[in-house]
Amino acid sequence: MVFFGRDVSVFLKGQAKEAFIELKKAQDKQSQMLVKAIERILDILKENPQFGDPVKKEIIPKKMRDYGIKNLYRVELPDFWRMLYTIEGNKVEILVFILTIQNHKEYDKLLGYK
Numbered sequence: 693m694v695f696f697g698r699d700v701s702v703f704l705k706g707q708a709k710e711a712f713i714e715l716k717k718a719q720d721k722q723s724q725m726l727v728k729a730i731e732r733i734l735d736i737l738k739e740n741p742q743f744g745d746p747v748k749k750e751i752i753p754k755k756m757r758d759y760g761i762k763n764l765y766r767v768e769l770p771d772f773w774r775m776l777y778t779i780e781g782n783k784v785e786i787l788v789f790i791l792t793i794q795n796h797k798e799y800d801k802l803l804g805y806k
Contacts, residue, residue, distance in 0.1 A: 693738035695786055702737050702788040708775070711793040722771055729769050730793065741779050741788045743767065751803050756791070764791075772796035 693700045704712055712730060715723045736743050744765030752764045756778075767775040776792045776799075792802065800806070 695739070695741055698781065698783070699785045700738050700741055700788065701785065702734050702790065704790045706791065708777075708790040708793045715793075725770050726773055726793075730775065733767050733769070733775060734790075737777070737788050741786050744775075744777065747776070747803070753802055753804075761791075769793070774799040776802075 712727070715727050715730070718724075733743070742765070744767040747764040747766055749762075752761060756764065761778045763778055765777050765779070767777070769775055773793065773795050775790060777788055777790045780787045780789070792799070794802070
């Protein structure tokens with residue numbers, strides 16, 4: 693897909709990839725609902741990488757900042773699940789890396805919410 697004249701690619705990385713694979717394996721209704729929502733969001737991100745809500749820079753987890761992540765976006769999924777992703781790019785392409793797919797409790801813990 694193309695966004696402002698640049699090609700857009702979306703990748704699942706690390707925990708997000710593992711979580712997506714586990715959700716796809718599961719046969720329960722909630723997991724299948726989440727898989728469909730994630731697939732829909734991946735398509736949306738190919739059209740609009742800035743679809744999600746920006747996360748304030750000061751609450752980006754240190755672990756992520758240590759890996760050079762300078763921007764973080766949140767997308768709400770069904771049943772209070774969350775997806776976090778970052779965007780990298782240059783004049784030719786935009787790369788969207790999905791970093792985490794997790795339930796609300798894990799998301800709160802990761803971002804230091806109580």
